[in-house]
Amino acid sequence: MVRRPFSSRVPADLGVNRLTRALQQARAEGRRLIDLTLSNPTQAGFEYPSDMLAPLAHPRGLIYEPQPFGLIAARKAVAADYARRGITVPAERIALTASTSEAYSLLFKLLADAGDEVLVPRPSYPLFDHLSQLDGVAATPYDLEYHDGWTVDVAGVERAMTDRTRALLLVSPNNPTGSFVSRREFDRLSAMCADRDIAIIADEVFAEYQVRPGACVDAARTMDARDGLVCSLGGLSKSAGLPQVKLGWIALAGADDRIRPALERLELICDTYLSVSTPVQAAAAELLACAAGVRKQIQTRIAANYRALAECVESVPACTLLVTEGGWYAVLQVPTIGSEEDLVVSLVQSGVLVHPGFFFDFPRESYLVVSLLPPEAEFGDGVTTILRRIERSL
Numbered sequence: 421m422v423r424r425p426f427s428s429r430v431p432a433d434l435g436v437n438r439l440t441r442a443l444q445q446a447r448a449e450g451r452r453l454i455d456l457t458l459s460n461p462t463q464a465g466f467e468y469p470s471d472m473l474a475p476l477a478h479p480r481g482l483i484y485e486p487q488p489f490g491l492i493a494a495r496k497a498v499a500a501d502y503a504r505r506g507i508t509v510p511a512e513r514i515a516l517t518a519s520t521s522e523a524y525s526l527l528f529k530l531l532a533d534a535g536d537e538v539l540v541p542r543p544s545y546p547l548f549d550h551l552s553q554l555d556g557v558a559a560t561p562y563d564l565e566y567h568d569g570w571t572v573d574v575a576g577v578e579r580a581m582t583d584r585t586r587a588l589l590l591v592s593p594n595n596p597t598g599s600f601v602s603r604r605e606f607d608r609l610s611a612m613c614a615d616r617d618i619a620i621i622a623d624e625v626f627a628e629y630q631v632r633p634g635a636c637v638d639a640a641r642t643m644d645a646r647d648g649l650v651c652s653l654g655g656l657s658k659s660a661g662l663p664q665v666k667l668g669w670i671a672l673a674g675a676d677d678r679i680r681p682a683l684e685r686l687e688l689i690c691d692t693y694l695s696v697s698t699p700v701q702a703a704a705a706e707l708l709a710c711a712a713g714v715r716k717q718i719q720t721r722i723a724a725n726y727r728a729l730a731e732c733v734e735s736v737p738a739c740t741l742l743v744t745e746g747g748w749y750a751v752l753q754v755p756t757i758g759s760e761e762d763l764v765v766s767l768v769q770s771g772v773l774v775h776p777g778f779f780f781d782f783p784r785e786s787y788l789v790v791s792l793l794p795p796e797a798e799f800g801d802g803v804t805t806i807l808r809r810i811e812r813s814l
């Protein structure tokens with residue numbers, strides 16, 4: 421094991437797992453694979469207007485005016501985008517970032533010392549392990565529970581809180597469970613956090629993606645919080661299907677006497693990096709304005725794929741499609757014949773790449789996580805292959 425000169429923020433073991441090895445081999449042999457892990461919207465067959473990025477070339481971008489939170493015009497554009505969704509956030513409470521991942525890092529620096537803890541949903545997005553580790557904070561899981569729909573184990577969150585807990589991460593809708601945090605859950609959690617001076621980081625990057633109309637009627641309105649400190653995260657990566665453009669944001673809500681000192685300190689952190697490029701800030705209003713077209717295509721695709729998946733799974737009683745309310749992923753519960761790892765490796769051999777539940781820390785086996793982004797025909801072929809493979813093994 422390599423110990424020096426590297427920090428323990430980066431994993432000591434960089435070895436690849438069996439699924440990656442199987443994938444590398446399939447690609448080396450030139451085998452055709454249907455990728456049901458696809459999370460890159462720019463490679464999913466959506467139509468982007470060819471001049472969508474033209475605003476990035478505007479001469480405004482030639483003038484550098486460093487502002488820790490970003491140009492006020494861009495922050496106002498983000499505030500206007502929240503207003504379009506019926507959410508009020510003053511531009512002065514918005515900080516621009518290069519991505520949501522960077523926003524997490526900035527907030528961990530703001531809120532936590534090395535060794536402090538942040539509470540992270542389980543199952544959830546595997547990047548949290550790296551994001552927390554790279555900032556020297558410990559990620560403590562709290563559970564989401566499934567009973568015909570996902571709920572937050574609120575009592576479990578309370579039990580997981582310690583003197584070193586600095587933030588509670590909520591992901592709504594969550595990746596990969598597709599569950600929105602409900603208003604009731606949020607009210608209880610935010611009261612609990614405000615009492616203990618624990619900040620809430622609400623990752624709402626998928627907020628505009630529901631798999632059927634009305635799925636998010638009961639979703640928490642995090643920016644209505646008037647107690648404690650609530651930081652909502654968003655970005656063009658998901659809302660406009662433009663991960664390569666690198667524009668995200670943090671919006672703050674809560675009690676004024678919590679927001680003010682947080683903004684003062686966050687300003688210092690953002691000023692240290694000044695990571696958001698001027699051309700993207702100058703183009704923010706136009707990019708946000710034309711996001712709707714791509715977003716609509718993604719919304720239509722994920723809803724259609726989820727419906728098709730539900731129909732296919734209905735004819736295979738051994739499998740269950742878990743209820744998804746939003747986001748870009750769906751979860752299939754499948755019979756445990758061997759390990760999840762054996763199953764996903766064998767699926768690569770059958771021509772389909774899919775993620776195993778253990779990547780997302782599902783409490784037990786066997787789950788498969790599929791992306792709802794692939795083009796419908798490809799998605800349908802991939803799902804048919806998975807279900808046939810499972811039926812054959814029963």
Ligand SMILES: Cc1ncc(COP(=O)(O)O)c(C=O)c1O
Nearest residue numbers: 519520521545595625655657668
């Ligand atoms: C829940 C969640 N948050 C954040 C991100 C990353 O977003 P960004 O590209 O803005 O860093 C992802 C990416 O898949 C995600 O699933």
